[in-house]
Amino acid sequence: MKKIIIAIDGFSSCGKSTMAKDLAKEIGYIYIDSGAMYRAVTLYCIEKGLFNADNSINTEELKSLMDDIKISFRLDPQTGRPRTFLNGNDVEERIRTMEVSSRVSPVATLDFVRKALVKQQQEMGKEKGIVMDGRDIGTAVFPDAELKIFVTASAEIRAQRRYDELKAKGLDASFDEILKNVQERDHIDQTRAVSPLKKADDAIELDNSHMTIPEQKEWLIQQFNQATHA
Numbered sequence: 001m002k003k004i005i006i007a008i009d010g011f012s013s014c015g016k017s018t019m020a021k022d023l024a025k026e027i028g029y030i031y032i033d034s035g036a037m038y039r040a041v042t043l044y045c046i047e048k049g050l051f052n053a054d055n056s057i058n059t060e061e062l063k064s065l066m067d068d069i070k071i072s073f074r075l076d077p078q079t080g081r082p083r084t085f086l087n088g089n090d091v092e093e094r095i096r097t098m099e100v101s102s103r104v105s106p107v108a109t110l111d112f113v114r115k116a117l118v119k120q121q122q123e124m125g126k127e128k129g130i131v132m133d134g135r136d137i138g139t140a141v142f143p144d145a146e147l148k149i150f151v152t153a154s155a156e157i158r159a160q161r162r163y164d165e166l167k168a169k170g171l172d173a174s175f176d177e178i179l180k181n182v183q184e185r186d187h188i189d190q191t192r193a194v195s196p197l198k199k200a201d202d203a204i205e206l207d208n209s210h211m212t213i214p215e216q217k218e219w220l221i222q223q224f225n226q227a228t229h230a
């Protein structure tokens with residue numbers, strides 16, 4: 001069967017990655033979490049001291065270091081899921097902390113960061129057979145993707161999901177802080193000048209506020225079957 005590109009965009013913490021990962025596993029496609037790439041650049045900035053005391057970013061220095069940032073994904077043999085590597089080091093856990101979550105949006109607004117990451121993402125999709133999730137996959141990275149999904153859910157439900165996720169991992173979390181972070185990120189993601197979060201005209205919208213994970217999976221597989229049998 002002809003392989004296609006599947007672009008899954010939407011707000012933060014709306015379960016895109018779970019849906020995308022499950023689908024990729026089921027249909028034997030490669031899954032790429034583009035948000036993990038922006039998170040890895042953010043972690044790099046934190047580790048290299050590129051955030052100034054007022055939380056602004058030392059953009060000139062970051063620009064000069066962009067070629068040193070190598071992001072890759074390797075499958076975890078135990079879970080069958082991809083883990084994120086930054087310059088050869090496994091950073092999968094470190095890019096999911098609140099510290100990175102609260103600093104990633106400003107990094108993702110930088111034009112030169114987006115250009116570098118979009119280029120890498122387009123390379124990854126050359127052979128098709130890929131499910132990529134993010135904010136601008138259907139609009140900027142793969143405007144010709146054969147299947148585009150735009151996922152939404154209320155901010156409170158998304159904050160609750162992220163809270164449960166962190167708690168389940170035994171990490172410290174405050175619901176109010178997470179909700180504030182979700183709302184702030186929505187605002188920055190939707191209003192930034194470069195590639196703002198926006199539904200592509202030809203994307204199919206899914207509000208999963210009241211859907212279970214198996215229901216979402218079933219819905220997505222139906223969309224995939226329709227797209228590949230059309």
Ligand code: DC
Pocket residue numbers: 012013034035036038039104105108133134135136137185189
């Ligand atoms: O999906 P996530 O929460 O892991 O994404 C982290 C941040 O990266 C989020 O603030 C939006 C940004 N992002 C982006 O601008 N473009 C993408 N394609 C993916 C993520």
